[in-house]
Amino acid sequence: MSGTELLENLADGPCVVACPVRRALDILDGKWTLLVVRDLLSGKKRYSELQRSLEGISPRILAQRLRDLEAQGLVLRRVFPTNPPTTEYELTEQGLAMRGIIGALAEFGATMV
Amino acid sequence: MSGTELLENLADGPCVVACPVRRALDILDGKWTLLVVRDLLSGKKRYSELQRSLEGISPRILAQRLRDLEAQGLVLRRVFPTNPPTTEYELTEQGLAMRGIIGALAEFGATMV
DNA sequence: AGCGAGCGCTATATAAAGTGAAGTAGTTAC
């Protein structure tokens, strides 16, 4: 089902039962979640790269969001036994499905000057 | 600029300066904001209709979100001097631009079973 | 006349989420 078709179904009334929009928002809850996803859309990133890019995020929240996304199967985490040890985060196939959301947000944000 | 083009620009690196995704998320911040928008996409709604549809929302938050959306120019609020007085909320032209976001969320939420 | 229901909220108290500064443990470059 496409986004447009889903929208037409939504138009019939309130989502009484589990609505796909609500499910998406439950998964993507949290102030920084979609910004982490945005950064990962351009390829795998290390913890410190994300921290630098997401100006203002606290390390606690970044770690929490990455763990949550990993638990959802949206992000893959890989630790390398280098020196100092580095960790890489990468979107899974399923995680890449969020491209459309980020695109739509970017489009909307661009119109809101 | 389309969503895809914006995505390609994002791919170059972190959004150091005001990123459209970040701007969108700032505006749409809050757990219930996008669910309110989802409901309003199918036409104008009254306060009590929204409250019934958004099972679990507290009246305080609903009022706050509607006020915020109105302040952003995304929602139009109209009070009728009927008995009892009714209030109608409706998406503005600018508010309708969020259709793409809700569509993308619905599409993603549908894949996350 | 009195009762409860519906309208669109607001008030107050409490729980959850996020912030900011600091700390941890190991390694390496100056």
Add this chain to the structure above:
DNA sequence: GTAACTACTTCACTTTATATAGCGCTCGCT
């Protein structure tokens, strides 16, 4: 030796959301 990099954790604090109660009004019912 000391400062920095790595990926985080801990703690005290603020911000945000929830739960519950209530307001002033009018309507229909009895």
